[in-house]
Amino acid sequence: MKLKKHLGQHLLVASGVLDRITQLIDPKDGDILVEIGPGTGNLTKKILTYPFKALHLLEIDPDMIRSLKENIKDPRVVIHEADAVSFDFCSLGENLKVFGNLPYNVASLIVENTVFYHRCIPQAIYMLQKEVAEKIQKGPSWLSAFVRTFYKVEYLMSIPSRFFYPKPKVQSGLIRLTRKEELPEIDLKDYKNFLTRLYSMRRKAIKHKLPEEVLLELSIDPMCRVESLDPEKLLLIYNIQQKVRGDKR
Numbered sequence: 001m002k003l004k005k006h007l008g009q010h011l012l013v014a015s016g017v018l019d020r021i022t023q024l025i026d027p028k029d030g031d032i033l034v035e036i037g038p039g040t041g042n043l044t045k046k047i048l049t050y051p052f053k054a055l056h057l058l059e060i061d062p063d064m065i066r067s068l069k070e071n072i073k074d075p076r077v078v079i080h081e082a083d084a085v086s087f088d089f090c091s092l093g094e095n096l097k098v099f100g101n102l103p104y105n106v107a108s109l110i111v112e113n114t115v116f117y118h119r120c121i122p123q124a125i126y127m128l129q130k131e132v133a134e135k136i137q138k139g140p141s142w143l144s145a146f147v148r149t150f151y152k153v154e155y156l157m158s159i160p161s162r163f164f165y166p167k168p169k170v171q172s173g174l175i176r177l178t179r180k181e182e183l184p185e186i187d188l189k190d191y192k193n194f195l196t197r198l199y200s201m202r203r204k205a206i207k208h209k210l211p212e213e214v215l216l217e218l219s220i221d222p223m224c225r226v227e228s229l230d231p232e233k234l235l236l237i238y239n240i241q242q243k244v245r246g247d248k249r
């Protein structure tokens with residue numbers, strides 16, 4: 001099959017690496033699994049040797065879908081022609097284990113969509129471009145803060161480009177998102193807007209972006225930059241700002 005660059009089709013072909021990733025995904029009896037971008041099914045086939053309840057495959061490319069339908073006959077597998085950037089994960093169940101070797105051009109958008117559906121996703125294991133993976137884990141970026149409000153993020157391992165076909169220009173990294181116990185009840189779109197606004201011109205002092213009363217209430221140095229505030233603090237700021245807004249109404 002001719003691989004499509006614009007869909008980020010770099011297949012992971014090293015059997016040893018696929019085995020290691022499968023162990024980390026650790027499929028178990030009763031699990032409802034979701035794989036994003038199964039491609040030709042290299043990782044999928046490894047997963048199939050484990051016990052689990054169901055495996056949903058989300059793939060955007062009709063050619064890949066056709067080949068998956070021909071090659072995978074396991075009754076536990078459901079194949080969806082779908083775009084993982086906007087897919088409603090909660091339509092598949094409320095306790096999903098999501099994983100995938102993500103298409104790198106839209107990997108950040110898929111991670112963002114995962115957060116929007118965090119209510120049904122206690123765990124996700126993603127392979128993405130190494131720098132993107134590291135930045136989600138450590139920041140500074142609005143997406144990192146967004147993810148870390150809901151998930152603990154671990155960087156599991158780096159994967160050199162020689163293990164892929166065709167070989168990508170960049171190294172890859174595997175991360176695991178584990179949902180936190182305590183989840184804030186907030187409007188996710190509004191919280192995303194709040195974070196993107198704070199992180200735009202992130203080197204500017206925070207006093208240019210937040211009302212003085214909010215900074216005072218939390219004893220935040222008005223000259224500090226957004227990148228010095230951890231996700232817990234940002235959530236606190238968001239909640240206080242909501243309160244201040246509410247009081248003014």
Ligand code: SAH
Nearest residue numbers: 010011012037038039060061083084101103
């Ligand atoms: N998991 C496979 C292939 C990874 S390549 C492997 O490791 O070998 C990325 C895959 O994601 C490709 O099959 C590509 O067609 C698919 N893809 C690209 N954009 C997508 C999207 N928005 N939603 C779902 N799948 C997508």
